[in-house]
Amino acid sequence: MIxxxxxxxxxxxxxxxxxxxxxxxTPLAGLLDSDTMxxxxxxxxxxxxxxxxxRLEFGMYLDxxxxxxxxxxxxxxxxxxxxxxxxxxxFGQLAARGVRRAEHYIVQRKGSAGSLAYxxxxxxxxxxxxxxxxxxxxxxxxxxxxxxxxxxxxxxxxAIAHNRGFFQTAHELYIRDGKLKxxxxxxxxKPKERKPGDRAGMGSVRRLAIALQRLDLTYDTxxxxxxQMRMVxxxxxxxxxxxxxxx
Amino acid sequence: MGRLSARSNPTGLxxxxxxxxxxxxxxxxxRRCFTLDRLDLKDTGLxxxxxxxxxxxxGNTSVRHEMGSVANLVHEGRSLDGLDRSQPLRFRVLMYxxxxxxxxxxxxxxxxxxxxxxxxxxxxxxxxxxxxxWRLVLSEDGPVLQxxxxxxxxxxxxxxxxxxxxMVLPEALRQVMQRIAEQPGCLEDEDDPWSTWANWLxxxxxxxxxxxxxxxxxxxxxxxxxxxxxxxxxxxASRLQNELLKGAGND
Numbered sequence: 001m002i003x004x005x006x007x008x009x010x011x012x013x014x015x016x017x018x019x020x021x022x023x024x025x026t027p028l029a030g031l032l033d034s035d036t037m038x039x040x041x042x043x044x045x046x047x048x049x050x051x052x053x054x055r056l057e058f059g060m061y062l063d064x065x066x067x068x069x070x071x072x073x074x075x076x077x078x079x080x081x082x083x084x085x086x087x088x089x090x091f092g093q094l095a096a097r098g099v100r101r102a103e104h105y106i107v108q109r110k111g112s113a114g115s116l117a118y119x120x121x122x123x124x125x126x127x128x129x130x131x132x133x134x135x136x137x138x139x140x141x142x143x144x145x146x147x148x149x150x151x152x153x154x155x156x157x158x159a160i161a162h163n164r165g166f167f168q169t170a171h172e173l174y175i176r177d178g179k180l181k182x183x184x185x186x187x188x189x190k191p192k193e194r195k196p197g198d199r200a201g202m203g204s205v206r207r208l209a210i211a212l213q214r215l216d217l218t219y220d221t222x223x224x225x226x227x228q229m230r231m232v233x234x235x236x237x238x239x240x241x242x243x244x245x246x247x
Numbered sequence: 248m249g250r251l252s253a254r255s256n257p258t259g260l261x262x263x264x265x266x267x268x269x270x271x272x273x274x275x276x277x278r279r280c281f282t283l284d285r286l287d288l289k290d291t292g293l294x295x296x297x298x299x300x301x302x303x304x305x306g307n308t309s310v311r312h313e314m315g316s317v318a319n320l321v322h323e324g325r326s327l328d329g330l331d332r333s334q335p336l337r338f339r340v341l342m343y344x345x346x347x348x349x350x351x352x353x354x355x356x357x358x359x360x361x362x363x364x365x366x367x368x369x370x371x372x373x374x375x376x377x378x379x380x381w382r383l384v385l386s387e388d389g390p391v392l393q394x395x396x397x398x399x400x401x402x403x404x405x406x407x408x409x410x411x412x413x414m415v416l417p418e419a420l421r422q423v424m425q426r427i428a429e430q431p432g433c434l435e436d437e438d439d440p441w442s443t444w445a446n447w448l449x450x451x452x453x454x455x456x457x458x459x460x461x462x463x464x465x466x467x468x469x470x471x472x473x474x475x476x477x478x479x480x481x482x483x484a485s486r487l488q489n490e491l492l493k494g495a496g497n498d
Binding site for chain 1: 348355
């Protein structure tokens with residue numbers, strides 16, 4: 001076990017530069033415990049040699065190790081150095097199939113379409129587990145090296161990513177025996193391209209995200225529990241909830 | 248299967264005219280807040296018991312605050328921390344009965360009352376100050392907080408350095424309040440650049456300054472009460488303590 005640290009300005013710059021032309025899946029030797037490029041962060045410990053089967057497991061581990069930390073503080077820019085340091089600590093697992101763009105390892109708060117903080121491999125794993133517990137499985141079932149389209153779809157909009165009722169509902173509708181049901185993440189065709197009777201993608205989790213945005217116009221969805229949400233969902237979701245107990 | 252429609256109104260939601268609500272924003276050295284200045288629901292038939300929620304949105308980020316009930320609105324400023332500052336800021340006002348999340352009324356896509364109010368009341372500027380770290384310049388156009396450009400290359404650098412915020416901003420604000428206490432009439436004159444501080448005072452729930460013929464002791468006490476509220480709002484002591492504890496761990 002080692003004490004948690006954060007990359008300082010110099011460490012962030014060095015890590016960012018290394019990510020521009022990564023030569024392996026082991027960033028900068030000595031960066032993890034560098035005296036000049038890191039500093040201690042709080043009084044927490046992690047085991048950098050620990051291996052995880054999924055980002056859910058990873059998020060649960062971090063949520064436990066950071067249990068005494070202030071969630072809002074960890075989400076603030078003041079803690080961006082911690083997330084970068086944790087990405088360095090577990091870089092071997094996160095980049096096992098290749099190094100992705102920098103925002104997956106260093107929190108990027110500005111992008112052409114808005115904040116890219118949700119793409120951070122470590123921060124988002126922790127954030128979703130902290131808010132949703134095991135319901136975060138809908139996004140985080142993927143192995144450590146995979147970001148996943150589901151995460152892109154659901155975590156990119158904070159109003160969805162932080163909505164407890166939505167994650168509970170999605171978990172209840174689309175996960176069975178710890179696995180995503182077939183067709184749950186299907187992409188529905190645009191109405192113009194859909195033939196009569198073509199129901200591919202209808203009622204999928206992508207449509208659930210759209211449904212939430214619609215419901216948001218007529219309900220305060222932030223305070224809705226899963227049973228309330230399921231009662232007002234459009235009929236296209238009925239087939240997914242048919243095996244569910246009636247609310 | 249029909250497409251999900253955004254245009255139907257199956258729940259009988261009442262859309263309230265935007266002109267009935269005023270939301271303003273203020274920014275003190277990088278800390279952005281909003282205030283629900285006014286929500287006029289006279290003659291709308293809406294119940295005074297309705298709960299009021301304000302959702303602030305910027306790009307793909309959002310924050311949500313409960314603002315009391317129609318009859319008992321919260322007028323204190325609420326934090327906009329965590330929103331994407333590179334994206335336009337918009338607000339939603341939601342109203343519904345306690346215990347039932349179905350909206351009774353809403354007001355959508357609101358902008359802050361006046362974009363000029365989004366500008367900092369206490370702008371920060373770099374300056375060559377020799378060995379001095381900071382200085383507050385007070386003029387008829389309002390206050391400017393100057394910081395030593397050799398120490399901090401940018402305003403963001405000074406704002407994000409926790410000891411600077413914790414130790415400098417409260418004293419700078421106290422000097423601003425002293426200036427207001429000396430000329431309290433400036434808050435009532437809409438043409439006076441200093442009048443924008445009136446909304447800020449209301450936003451943090453502070454009382455207006457004492458009359459200008461009151462003695463210095465009463466004026467000083469008012470200044471200190473405002474500074475105390477400001478410090479409580481942003482938790483300067485706690486933030487600095489956390490920072491120092493991090494430093495102690497390095498020893």
